[in-house]
Amino acid sequence: MNQEQHLKERFEERRRMALTSHSNAFITISEGFGAITEGRLSGVIFGVKDNIATRGMRLTCASRLMKDYVSPYSATVVERLQRAGALILGKNNMDEFACGSSGERSAFGPTANPLFPGKVPGGSSSGSASAVAEGIVDASIGSDTGGSVRCPSSFCSTVGLKPSYGRVSRYGLVDLSMSLESPAPIVRYGDELLLADIMDTIAGEDERDQRTLGMAAPQFRRRLMDAAIENTMFAIPQQLLASCTREVVNEFDRFVSFLKEKGARLERIQFSYLHLSLPTYYVVMYSEFASAMQRYDGLKFGTAADSSGIESRILESRSQLGEEVRRRILLGTYITSLEGRSRWYEKGMAAKAYISEELASALNASDVLLMPTMPTTPYRFGERLSPLDMYSTDLLTVPANIAGLPSISFPAAPGIGIQLIGKHGSDEFLVSLVNSIREAGWKWKSS
Amino acid sequence: MHTSIGKGSIVPEIDAETLRRISRLAMVQVGETEKVASELSAILEYFSMLSTVPERQQPVLPTTDADEDSPGDQDEFMVRLIRENFPARSGTHLRVPVNK
Numbered sequence: 001m002n003q004e005q006h007l008k009e010r011f012e013e014r015r016r017m018a019l020t021s022h023s024n025a026f027i028t029i030s031e032g033f034g035a036i037t038e039g040r041l042s043g044v045i046f047g048v049k050d051n052i053a054t055r056g057m058r059l060t061c062a063s064r065l066m067k068d069y070v071s072p073y074s075a076t077v078v079e080r081l082q083r084a085g086a087l088i089l090g091k092n093n094m095d096e097f098a099c100g101s102s103g104e105r106s107a108f109g110p111t112a113n114p115l116f117p118g119k120v121p122g123g124s125s126s127g128s129a130s131a132v133a134e135g136i137v138d139a140s141i142g143s144d145t146g147g148s149v150r151c152p153s154s155f156c157s158t159v160g161l162k163p164s165y166g167r168v169s170r171y172g173l174v175d176l177s178m179s180l181e182s183p184a185p186i187v188r189y190g191d192e193l194l195l196a197d198i199m200d201t202i203a204g205e206d207e208r209d210q211r212t213l214g215m216a217a218p219q220f221r222r223r224l225m226d227a228a229i230e231n232t233m234f235a236i237p238q239q240l241l242a243s244c245t246r247e248v249v250n251e252f253d254r255f256v257s258f259l260k261e262k263g264a265r266l267e268r269i270q271f272s273y274l275h276l277s278l279p280t281y282y283v284v285m286y287s288e289f290a291s292a293m294q295r296y297d298g299l300k301f302g303t304a305a306d307s308s309g310i311e312s313r314i315l316e317s318r319s320q321l322g323e324e325v326r327r328r329i330l331l332g333t334y335i336t337s338l339e340g341r342s343r344w345y346e347k348g349m350a351a352k353a354y355i356s357e358e359l360a361s362a363l364n365a366s367d368v369l370l371m372p373t374m375p376t377t378p379y380r381f382g383e384r385l386s387p388l389d390m391y392s393t394d395l396l397t398v399p400a401n402i403a404g405l406p407s408i409s410f411p412a413a414p415g416i417g418i419q420l421i422g423k424h425g426s427d428e429f430l431v432s433l434v435n436s437i438r439e440a441g442w443k444w445k446s447s
Numbered sequence: 448m449h450t451s452i453g454k455g456s457i458v459p460e461i462d463a464e465t466l467r468r469i470s471r472l473a474m475v476q477v478g479e480t481e482k483v484a485s486e487l488s489a490i491l492e493y494f495s496m497l498s499t500v501p502e503r504q505q506p507v508l509p510t511t512d513a514d515e516d517s518p519g520d521q522d523e524f525m526v527r528l529i530r531e532n533f534p535a536r537s538g539t540h541l542r543v544p545v546n547k
Contacts, residue, residue: 273500275496276497279493279495280497282490290473311474315474315476318474318475329473330475333469333473334465337469337472344491344494347498350500350502351500388489388493
């Protein structure tokens with residue numbers, strides 16, 4: 001059998017898995033793939049979150065409003081993956097317009113967690129993590145605005161990397177909050193070499209996203225063996241642990257003991273502003289989201305309504321948006337209005353600056369921040385439907401987005417993740433550190 | 448209007464009239480106005496700890512001029528501030544022709 005036949009059979013097998021899986025991890029499944037390209041990622045099968053443009057495929061953002069939209073172009077990350085030989089199996093399910101942390105808020109139905117039937121997979125990149133965990137794809141590309149790749153990685157026990165802001169082009173990513181987000185890869189624990197190859201492929205300058213200009217060229221594979229546990233100073237933000245369940249803290253303590261045993265240096269530190277991360281994140285995100293969503297009016301984007309008159313057509317089109325999306329648009333509109341701006345937006349921006357400075361200062365005195373990824377284990381569907389219940393689970397992931405820092409989540413135990421946050425631009429070091437932790441013998445499950 | 452949210456009776460940040468106004472601006476229809484206003488107010492109340500943040504000199508918000516592709520040299524300082532504090536500019540988010 002030649003290589004082309006082998007790839008076709010492998011792709012077809014995964015396609016059958018996707019079609020018969022009960023996880024609902026895909027919104028669109030590819031019919032096949034085009035010409036085979038030789039490259040760093042030849043034959044690696046990917047899922048792509050359905051808020052990332054992939055030419056000729058639907059781009060729904062898991063919304064009724066965009067259910068029939070077909071993208072006429074590909075995002076930079078997709079272009080680069082395909083050029084390196086990657087095969088795109090399909091578009092992954094997600095919370096509508098990335099507004100959610102559970103994977104329950106998709107117009108195409110919730111995504112299942114393959115490890116915990118009846119419990120949420122985490123979000124908003126729910127299908128991306130679920131498909132990797134189930135083995136349908138080798139890797140996936142999600143997006144992380146406030147933890148959207150690390151949260152489902154924690155709940156589905158995969159590895160999710162949120163790159164430093166600007167390391168990966170956002171061109172073609174449908175924005176939730178453009179100052180906070182990045183396309184972000186997910187792989188299985190043990191596939192750090194693949195993660196390095198993915199980042200070497202998708203990171204780097206792109207003239208279509210000016211925030212990438214001037215960023216260092218990626219060197220993930222070359223630097224994969226650089227980090228060593230015994231040479232690393234880990235700082236633990238002590239006050240954040242108070243928000244975690246006992247089960248999460250126990251697994252975190254087990255990991256800390258492992259690090260000590262391997263010669264790591266650890267210190268517990270306190271912050272003055274970090275407890276403000278959640279409101280800071282939401283205020284900034286609401287504001288940017290409300291602005292970004294103006295174009296979904298049934299005229300520029302979205303399914304057109306039949307009503308007569310422009311205003312009623314827009315209102316009718318936007319009535320297809322889900323409850324959480326509409327809630328965020330309303331709050332963002334209020335926060336950026338004249339009466340809400342000084343009390344909310346300006347305070348939020350000030351807090352963003354204070355938190356960023358505080359994290360930078362802590363990372364001057366240590367190599368990485370260490371904490372659990374999520375304060376809870378996966379919870380049952382419907383258990384946290386109120387907005388504040390859901391938002392509260394983002395507490396540990398949003399600081400990295402606020403400060404634009406790289407962060408990686410890897411499994412501590414089934415459904416529980418460990419998170420590392422590094423200095424801006426230290427993405428290679430984080431991947432290398434997870435690799436060294438695994439090579440030192442860290443296991444997240446007994447078998 | 449007063450409503451009971453959280454621990455005590457407070458003046459809601461967003462009342463029904465304010466909600467009607469912002470929903471018009473946002474082009475989003477709201478069903479039960481009182482209920483939604485109360486819910487949004489409860490969220491903002493939860494975030495009220497932001498009021499403890501000290502004042503800080505903020506960079507000027509990005510304006511249309513600053514969003515031009517070729518800022519002049521005299522704008523270098525402001526452009527740097529904006530790049531450090533605000534999102535990238537044109538071409539970095541979804542800009543595609545309407546699907547045919």
